């Protein structure tokens with residue numbers, strides 16, 4: 001089967017990293033069409049996945065756009081769509097991985113007579129999107145998609161609640177290669193030395209810097225923890241959230257935590273960095289659709305504390321394979337951090353349970369098999 005993947009992003013967020021794992025087995029039978037140039041293209045190339053950038057002009061529709069803005073962007077979309085339609089005719093199926101990819105993919109599906117699959121990586125609710133964007137996504141998916149793959153039950157529920165068809169949506173979790181998450185002791189030592197982490201209790205936060213990812217909650221919590229607790233913030237402002245980055249730095253200096261918070265920027269050595277952590281914190285203040293970082297930490301056999309909302313509740317069972325806290329409550333988070341600092345034996349058992357359950361539930365080979373079967377069903381319908 002030849003698959004034409006579409007993704008709007010030039011930078012690798014969770015949806016893009018998931019796409020790499022899905023597209024990889026198809027080799028030259030896949031093409032990833034992007035609507036922006038950037039580091040994601042290079043990552044695809046490194047993984048030997050064919051990639052083509054279809055436009056380098058930013059599409060002027062944002063998560064909170066109005067209908068008028070949406071129409072204005074249509075003129076800009078026409079040349080892009082005609083290129084995509086032409087390319088789609090060389091493939092059996094169009095696989096839209098983001099919302100703007102859905103818009104382009106739906107029209108391309110209509111004109112090229114190729115079936116459309118939409119991989120939904122978002123919780124389609126008013127908390128995350130404008131009413132217009134919600135309506136566009138739901139209507140296009142309902143009308144044009146043969147299949148919607150939701151990355152969690154939470155994403156599926158939101159889709160259906162927003163008016164999406166329940167007969168076309170299936171939940172498939174993100175898949176991971178468990179082997180990648182085993183790190184050598186020598187690499188751990190080296191990183192600890194480089195980053196000055198020896199003798200510290202390290203809480204890791206792995207996410208792009210954006211207000212709803214809640215790095216500020218962790219910083220507030222840190223101020224309530226004993227001084228040996230420090231935090232590493234791994235990730236960058238991928239989508240222009242520079243104001244938030246500045247606010248985080250201000251918060252750190254106001255709380256006098258300059259020596260206890262390290263901003264490491266975007267990194268590609270996530271498993272190694274997780275390996276130097278004593279605890280991984282997830283602090284999203286809005287419901288997380290899935291939360292790749294949580295599963296990654298579990299595979300690294302690290303205890304995870306995560307914000308109790310959205311897809312997270314399908315990943316973590318409090319007290320068995322991780323800890324759940326109320327989103328936006330630094331005091332609660334600080335309490336869990338302190339418990340992990342003191343109760344090392346219980347925490348180690350929880351981390352072990354986490355590794356076992358995550359390896360069983362999120363194995364990339366099994367997940368890819370599920371997706372292949374769903375795509376096969378569409379082609380043979």
Ligand code: UDP
Pocket residue numbers: 012013014015017206207208234235236265266267268270290291292293294296
């Ligand atoms: N990530 C990364 N480098 C960083 C920060 C994050 O590669 O510096 C990865 C992280 O390991 C995870 C993904 O980005 O695989 C983020 O996915 P998640 O589902 O947690 O959040 P999203 O970005 O999709 O909102």
